[in-house]
Amino acid sequence: MKLEPNRSVELGSLAAPADDEVLAARLEQSGRVLARTALWPLPYKYLSLPEAEIAITHLNDHTLRIEAQRPARGVWLDAGDEVAWSDNFIDLLPGDPYLVTAVNLGANKIVVHYLGGS
Secondary structure, eight states, rough: OOOOOOOOOOOOOOOOOOOTEEEEEEEEEEEEEEEEEOOOOOOOOOOOOOOOOOOHHHHHOSSEEESSSSOOEEEEEEOOOTTTTTSEEEEEBBOOOEEEEETTTTTTEEEEEOOOOO
């Protein structure tokens, strides 16, 4: 399907997820992820998720692959004020690795935080 710029189309509908489920979708083109979104149960203060087990792999000097074994809401990375992240405060879902660039990371230690986690 091809859309003109600034247009949208409804592709279908889904049943609302249960109170303890996360509904996620991503838009891909030629194997490349163009967009992601997730619908989380509300309110967050009542959401009880197990430890996400987040892993970071350095692909090169500036590129990281971030993965989670379980859903993680609002993941933010910290390695000092001099690091410029391509993206931060992201949602991670199992089986959906996320690539982030980190300019000026160098040998700085990365600290991972997320809502409801460490």
